[in-house]
Amino acid sequence: MKILIIGGAGMVGRKLAERLAKDGKLGGREIEALTMFDVVAPTAPKGAKFAVNTATGDLPAKGETDKLVANKPDVIFHLAAIVSGEAEQEFDKGYRINLQGTQNLLESVRHTYEKNLKKPRVVFTSSVAVFGAPFPEKIGDDFHSTPLTSYGTQKAIGELLLSDYTRKGMLDGIGIRLPTICVRPGTPNKAASGFFSNICREPLAGKEAVLPVSEDVMHWHASPRAGVEFLIHAATIDGEKLGARRNLSMPGLAVTVGQQIAALRKVGGEKVVARIRREPDAFIQKIVAGWPSNFDPKRALALGFKADNSFEEIVRIHIEDELDGLIG
Amino acid sequence: MKILIIGGAGMVGRKLAERLAKDGKLGGREIEALTMFDVVAPTAPKGAKFAVNTATGDLPAKGETDKLVANKPDVIFHLAAIVSGEAEQEFDKGYRINLQGTQNLLESVRHTYEKNLKKPRVVFTSSVAVFGAPFPEKIGDDFHSTPLTSYGTQKAIGELLLSDYTRKGMLDGIGIRLPTICVRPGTPNKAASGFFSNICREPLAGKEAVLPVSEDVMHWHASPRAGVEFLIHAATIDGEKLGARRNLSMPGLAVTVGQQIAALRKVGGEKVVARIRREPDAFIQKIVAGWPSNFDPKRALALGFKADNSFEEIVRIHIEDELDGLIG
Numbered sequence: 283m284k285i286l287i288i289g290g291a292g293m294v295g296r297k298l299a300e301r302l303a304k305d306g307k308l309g310g311r312e313i314e315a316l317t318m319f320d321v322v323a324p325t326a327p328k329g330a331k332f333a334v335n336t337a338t339g340d341l342p343a344k345g346e347t348d349k350l351v352a353n354k355p356d357v358i359f360h361l362a363a364i365v366s367g368e369a370e371q372e373f374d375k376g377y378r379i380n381l382q383g384t385q386n387l388l389e390s391v392r393h394t395y396e397k398n399l400k401k402p403r404v405v406f407t408s409s410v411a412v413f414g415a416p417f418p419e420k421i422g423d424d425f426h427s428t429p430l431t432s433y434g435t436q437k438a439i440g441e442l443l444l445s446d447y448t449r450k451g452m453l454d455g456i457g458i459r460l461p462t463i464c465v466r467p468g469t470p471n472k473a474a475s476g477f478f479s480n481i482c483r484e485p486l487a488g489k490e491a492v493l494p495v496s497e498d499v500m501h502w503h504a505s506p507r508a509g510v511e512f513l514i515h516a517a518t519i520d521g522e523k524l525g526a527r528r529n530l531s532m533p534g535l536a537v538t539v540g541q542q543i544a545a546l547r548k549v550g551g552e553k554v555v556a557r558i559r560r561e562p563d564a565f566i567q568k569i570v571a572g573w574p575s576n577f578d579p580k581r582a583l584a585l586g587f588k589a590d591n592s593f594e595e596i597v598r599i600h601i602e603d604e605l606d607g608l609i610g
Numbered sequence: 611m612k613i614l615i616i617g618g619a620g621m622v623g624r625k626l627a628e629r630l631a632k633d634g635k636l637g638g639r640e641i642e643a644l645t646m647f648d649v650v651a652p653t654a655p656k657g658a659k660f661a662v663n664t665a666t667g668d669l670p671a672k673g674e675t676d677k678l679v680a681n682k683p684d685v686i687f688h689l690a691a692i693v694s695g696e697a698e699q700e701f702d703k704g705y706r707i708n709l710q711g712t713q714n715l716l717e718s719v720r721h722t723y724e725k726n727l728k729k730p731r732v733v734f735t736s737s738v739a740v741f742g743a744p745f746p747e748k749i750g751d752d753f754h755s756t757p758l759t760s761y762g763t764q765k766a767i768g769e770l771l772l773s774d775y776t777r778k779g780m781l782d783g784i785g786i787r788l789p790t791i792c793v794r795p796g797t798p799n800k801a802a803s804g805f806f807s808n809i810c811r812e813p814l815a816g817k818e819a820v821l822p823v824s825e826d827v828m829h830w831h832a833s834p835r836a837g838v839e840f841l842i843h844a845a846t847i848d849g850e851k852l853g854a855r856r857n858l859s860m861p862g863l864a865v866t867v868g869q870q871i872a873a874l875r876k877v878g879g880e881k882v883v884a885r886i887r888r889e890p891d892a893f894i895q896k897i898v899a900g901w902p903s904n905f906d907p908k909r910a911l912a913l914g915f916k917a918d919n920s921f922e923e924i925v926r927i928h929i930e931d932e933l934d935g936l937i938g
Contacts, residue, residue: 439767527742
């Protein structure tokens with residue numbers, strides 16, 4: 283089978299590619315070829331036994347998505363997005379990439395596979411940012427999308443389009459609303475949610491990190507490992523089981539910043555948590571206050587998607603996968 | 611004040627214009643000018659004491675929406691749409707008018723009023739078709755939008771965009787999800803919901819009408835008078851009262867086709883209802899089965915929007931407003 287990852291240079295895209303290289307298969311079928319596309323050059327995973335093609339380009343540019351799907355991949359992961367903080371500050375850029383880019387992709391798939399009986403599975407990473415306060419204590423599967431950011435709006439629109447194209451038989455889409463991926467490795471990106479990872483990753487590496495919100499802020503987390511597992515599961519699940527509602531809130535862990543710090547202390551000790559510097563930031567606080575913090579993701583659980591077991595486990599996964607087991 | 615009605619040739623647009631001509635004011639402010647725009651020539655209302663300009667054009671064509679808002683209307687009613695049945699059968703046309711047209715309008719407003727402290731009120735007619743089965747017994751204000759038609763998808767996307775542009779302070783939008791307008795005067799249009807009106811209007815005018823669904827089908831109705839009243843109220847209500855959630859399900863009457871026929875019999879007698887011919891239509895049935903039939907529109911009621919009192923009243927409104935009090 284052929285696989286395309288759009289947004290292949292991002293953290294999740296890279297980890298997904300590494301996982302595919304390791305497995306060599308997806309849903310029991312041998313992988314023949316993988317294309318990784320992004321605005322900056324993606325890194326091909328090491329040790330893949332299949333052909334890996336990396337490509338760069340501007341997703342919403344005319345003809346770009348046609349080229350991307352021309353070889354008719356069986357599974358398309360659409361992970362590319364301008365992240366929340368940036369989409370909020372650069373209105374046009376956010377709409378161009380997150381909305382126009384997604385529309386172009388769906389249109390290209392529609393036309394390229396027009397005569398194919400079997401349509402490709404399109405896995406779209408949506409976000410819990412499609413929800414906007416006020417919230418019930420836990421957000422159920424039939425709670426409405428009233429995003430309080432442009433990023434959330436663009437993701438909510440992507441979900442609607444994905445459902446409509448799927449309903450019309452033009453493709454076979456599944457949208458998954460990822461919890462905040464934590465601990466995100468690498469360097470900080472422009473996501474407003476970045477600090478949830480920064481306060482774990484940086485102190486564990488011997489560096490200072492800034493905490494812009496108070497410790498009682500609760501948030502919905504999944505480890506990168508869990509995130510990749512969601513994508514693999516979404517790519518291989520029987521679409522019929524979803525019916526017409528093709529978008530799902532993924533399971534996660536609802537923990538407060540205080541609980542994150544406590545888990546960090548348990549794993550790394552006082553010297554690690556002492557590296558967190560409190561520096562309140564009204565801009566970040568306002569965005570985060572509009573985000574959901576807890577869910578009741580019944581449908582996803584029933585469909586076999588699984589959350590991490592504890593935030594301590596999330597911290598240990600980071601140390602294992604990113605730090606070779608060593609705390610700084 | 612200056613008013614723009616986009617979709618001014620449609621039934622609701624025409625009735626709204628007539629009402630504005632009769633009132634001469636909107637929200638206590640004198641109307642100076644009204645522009646009615648549509649793809650076919652709108653009819654200026656009789657007896658208006660203000661200037662009425664009618665214009666035709668292709669809403670999503672380049673530059674069209676810029677021209678429409680160039681004189682900076684205070685209130686913009688965006689009623690234009692490819693209706694449900696047609697949008698379902700003509701995928702590209704539906705997206706072009708209902709999505710691209712709406713996007714262009716919002717962009718034109720954003721740029722035209724960029725330096726204006728006061729932004730225009732944009733009243734967007736959404737639809738109960740943003741909801742898709744399965745439903746709770748009554749759809750509450752926080753039920754999710756999972757449309758089962760492309761029309762419903764396009765309206766749900768319009769709602770999301772309207773909210774985001776409003777949140778960013780680019781305009782002052784309110785979206786109202788109209789119940790099915792019944793009894794719709796004139797000739798049948800391509801809306802899949804057309805028969806709800808046809809089975810009242812045609813028999814009352816001495817003509818046969820086709821009923822494509824069974825009598826136990828329940829639906830959510832409002833008279834044209836109530837619909838116009840919703841628009842006027844949405845144009846004049848204090849936007850602050852809505853907060854960030856700018857889209858509202860309007861109050862209506864939940865009645866079955868059987869109850870419609872009973873009301874018709876009460877008003878017009880057996881000879882009128884005998885003109886309804888049962889002719890099951892699987893295409894219409896499938897669309898209608900995915901539509902909501904009953905609501906709990908708490909927010910709209912609290913904000914002062916009002917439903918009709920009974921379906922009998924709806925029938926009598928039609929006879930009064932459209933038939934000069936005479937039954938055929």
